[in-house]
Amino acid sequence: MSPTRIPEATVARLPVYLRALNSLLDSDVRSCSSEELATAAGVNSAKLRKDLSHLGSYGTRGVGYDVEYLRYQISREIGLTQDWPVVIVGIGNLGHALANYSGFSSRGFRTVALLDADDSRTGELVAGLKIRSFDELTAIVHEHGVAIGVIATPAAAAQAVADQMVSAGIRSILNFAPMVLSVPDGVDVRMVDLSSELQILAYHEQRKSTLQPDDGVVA
Amino acid sequence: MSPTRIPEATVARLPVYLRALNSLLDSDVRSCSSEELATAAGVNSAKLRKDLSHLGSYGTRGVGYDVEYLRYQISREIGLTQDWPVVIVGIGNLGHALANYSGFSSRGFRTVALLDADDSRTGELVAGLKIRSFDELTAIVHEHGVAIGVIATPAAAAQAVADQMVSAGIRSILNFAPMVLSVPDGVDVRMVDLSSELQILAYHEQRKSTLQPDDGVVA
DNA sequence: CTCAGTTTGTTCCCACGTTCACAAACTCTT
DNA sequence: AAGAGTTTGTGAACGTGGGAACAAACTGAG
Ligand SMILES: NC(=O)c1ccc[n+]([C@@H]2O[C@H](COP(=O)([O-])OP(=O)(O)OC[C@H]3O[C@@H](n4cnc5c(N)ncnc54)[C@H](O)[C@@H]3O)[C@@H](O)[C@H]2O)c1
Ligand SMILES: NC(=O)c1ccc[n+]([C@@H]2O[C@H](COP(=O)([O-])OP(=O)(O)OC[C@H]3O[C@@H](n4cnc5c(N)ncnc54)[C@H](O)[C@@H]3O)[C@@H](O)[C@H]2O)c1
Numbered sequence: 001m002s003p004t005r006i007p008e009a010t011v012a013r014l015p016v017y018l019r020a021l022n023s024l025l026d027s028d029v030r031s032c033s034s035e036e037l038a039t040a041a042g043v044n045s046a047k048l049r050k051d052l053s054h055l056g057s058y059g060t061r062g063v064g065y066d067v068e069y070l071r072y073q074i075s076r077e078i079g080l081t082q083d084w085p086v087v088i089v090g091i092g093n094l095g096h097a098l099a100n101y102s103g104f105s106s107r108g109f110r111t112v113a114l115l116d117a118d119d120s121r122t123g124e125l126v127a128g129l130k131i132r133s134f135d136e137l138t139a140i141v142h143e144h145g146v147a148i149g150v151i152a153t154p155a156a157a158a159q160a161v162a163d164q165m166v167s168a169g170i171r172s173i174l175n176f177a178p179m180v181l182s183v184p185d186g187v188d189v190r191m192v193d194l195s196s197e198l199q200i201l202a203y204h205e206q207r208k209s210t211l212q213p214d215d216g217v218v219a
Numbered sequence: 220m221s222p223t224r225i226p227e228a229t230v231a232r233l234p235v236y237l238r239a240l241n242s243l244l245d246s247d248v249r250s251c252s253s254e255e256l257a258t259a260a261g262v263n264s265a266k267l268r269k270d271l272s273h274l275g276s277y278g279t280r281g282v283g284y285d286v287e288y289l290r291y292q293i294s295r296e297i298g299l300t301q302d303w304p305v306v307i308v309g310i311g312n313l314g315h316a317l318a319n320y321s322g323f324s325s326r327g328f329r330t331v332a333l334l335d336a337d338d339s340r341t342g343e344l345v346a347g348l349k350i351r352s353f354d355e356l357t358a359i360v361h362e363h364g365v366a367i368g369v370i371a372t373p374a375a376a377a378q379a380v381a382d383q384m385v386s387a388g389i390r391s392i393l394n395f396a397p398m399v400l401s402v403p404d405g406v407d408v409r410m411v412d413l414s415s416e417l418q419i420l421a422y423h424e425q426r427k428s429t430l431q432p433d434d435g436v437v438a
Numbered sequence: 439c440t441c442a443g444t445t446t447g448t449t450c451c452c453a454c455g456t457t458c459a460c461a462a463a464c465t466c467t468t
Numbered sequence: 469a470a471g472a473g474t475t476t477g478t479g480a481a482c483g484t485g486g487g488a489a490c491a492a493a494c495t496g497a498g
Binding site: 016078101193200 | 225230231233234235237238239259260261296297298299301303305312313315316317319320322323326327328366367390391392393397399401405407409411412413414415416417418419420421422423424425427
C-alpha cells in the first residue's frame with residue numbers, strides 16, 4: 001500500500017488537494033493537469049506533483065489526473081474512507097461552534113459525544129446531541145472506539161482533560177486551549193492557537209509598516 | 220533594533236515563548252534558564268536559544284534570562300507593544316465565539332467592529348459590540364486604522380470579503396473559511412483550517428493502527 | 439509507424455530549519 | 469585572584485523541503 005513514509009509537509013497539504021478536487025468535481029471537471037490542480041490548491045505545480053508522487057503513480061503522462069480516482073486515492077491515504085468518531089470536551093463558546101460545524105461531519109468525522117464538567121450544562125441539546133458529563137468519557141471512548149478527542153476547555157483544565165483522554169485510550173488530540181500539553185509517546189497533539197496566528201500577522205504587519213516594501217507571506 | 224530578518228519558523232514560536240514567560244511570571248518566577256523555558260514551551264533548549272539569538276543577546280551566561288525583560292523584548296519584536304485594531308466579518312457560530320474570546324483582547328488586539336452581510340443580524344449585541352453592516356467596512360477600516368481582518372463567513376463568500384478587505388486597506392487576513400484566498404502581493408493571509416487538522420490526525424492515527432508501533436508527532 | 443506535442447514522475451541542487459557540541463562569559467567559593 | 473561550575477550564544481553537521489529542469493510515457497495526426 002504505502003511504499004514509504006510520506007513527508008509531514010506533504011501530509012499537511014493533502015487535505016487542501018482534497019478540497020480542490022471536490023471543488024473541481026462540483027464543477028463537473030472529470031480530468032485535470034497538475035497545473036490546474038495546483039492553481040486551485042494555491043501551490044506550485046512542481047510541489048504538487050512531488051507530493052502526489054509520494055502516494056504512487058496515479059496520473060497519466062501526457063494526459064493528467066482523473067479527478068474522481070485521485071480524490072479516492074488521497075482519501076484512502078489519509079484514512080477518510082473509514083469513519084472517525086470524535087469527542088468534544090468543553091462546550092462553551094467555541095465548543096458550541098465546533099459542535100455545529102458541518103465541515104467535520106462532511107468528511108469522515110462523526111461527533112459522537114459532547115462533554116462538559118459543568119453539570120448545569122448537562123442535558124442541553126446542541127446540534128442534535130445532548131451534553132453529557134465529563135465522567136462518562138471513558139465509557140464513551142470504549143463504546144464508540146473513539147480515537148480522536150477535541151479539547152475546547154479553558155487552558156487551566158486542558159492538561160487534566162488530556163490526561164483523562166489518554167488514559168481512556170485516545171491517541172490523537174486537537175487542542176484549542178492556549179496551553180502546551182504534555183502527553184506520552186505515541187499520542188499526537190495538534191494545537192490550534194488563534195492568538196498565535198494573530199501575533200504572527202502582527203509581526204509581519206509591523207515590518208511592513210517600518211521597513212521598505214517587503215514581500216509578505218502571500219497566500 | 221532588528222539586525223537581520225527573523226526566520227519564519229522562529230516567528231511562529233515567539234508567541235509560544237511569550238505564553239510560557241507569562242505563565243512563569245504568574246508563578247512569581249523572576250529568572251529562568253533556557254532549559255526551564257524550553258520545557259515550559261515544549262521545545263528543545265538548543266532551538267530556544269537559537270531562536271532568541273535572532274532577537275539579540277538578552278540572556279546572561281552562567282545565569283539565564285530575566286523573565287520580565289525577555290518578555291518585553293519578545294513583545295516588542297512581535298509588535299505587541301502597540302495596539303492592533305481588528306475587524307471580524309461573518310458573525311455566525313464561529314464569529315460569535317471569536318467575538319467573545321478574551322484571548323484576543325488580552326494581548327494587544329482590540330476588536331473594533333463585528334460585520335455581517337445578513338441585515339437581520341445587524342444591531343444584535345455581541346460581546347459589547349453591535350453587529351454592523353458589511354457595507355461599513357471601508358469606513359471602519361479608515362476610522363480606526365484597521366490593519367488586520369478576520370474572515371468567519373462561509374467559504375463561498377470568503378474571496379469576496381477578502382477582496383473588499385484588501386481594497387479597504389487591510390493587509391493581514393486571518394481566514395477561517397476552508398477556501399484558498401487569492402490576494403495581491405504584500406497582503407498576508409493565514410489560514411486556520413480545522414478540518415485539515417483533523418485529517419492530519421486521522422492520517423497518523425491510521426498509520427498507528429496498521430503499522431508497527433511508530434512514534435507520533437508528539438507535542 | 440513515426441513524429442510532434444503534452445504532461446507526469448523524478449533527479450539534482452539549493453535554502454531553510456534542527457540539533458550537537460563547544461568556546462565565551464558569567465557566578466561563586468576558596 | 470584563581471579555578472570550578474553554569475549557562476548562553478554560535479559554528480558546523482545533518483536532515484527536510486522547495487523548485488527548476490528533464491527524461492519517460494502518453495496522445496493524436498499524418
Ligand atoms: N472562543 C473562542 O473563539 C476561542 C478562540 C481561540 C481559543 N479559544 C480557547 O478555547 C477554549 C474554550 O474557549 P471558550 O470561549 O469556549 O471558553 P468557555 O469558557 O466559553 O467554555 C469552556 C467550557 O469548558 C468547560 N470546562 C471547564 N473545565 C472543564 C473540565 N475540566 N472538563 C470539561 N469541561 C470543562 C466549561 O464548563 C465551559 O463550558 C479556551 O481555552 C480558549 O482559550 C477560544
Ligand atoms: N463553526 C465552526 O466551528 C467552524 C470551524 C471551522 C471552520 N469554520 C468555518 O468558518 C466559517 C463560518 O462558520 P460558521 O459556523 O460560523 O458559519 P455560519 O453560517 O454560522 O456563519 C456565517 C456568517 O457569515 C455571514 N455572511 C455570509 N456571507 C457574508 C458576506 N458576504 N459578508 C459578510 N458576512 C457574510 C452570515 O450572515 C453568517 O452570519 C465557515 O467558512 C466555516 O466553514 C467554522
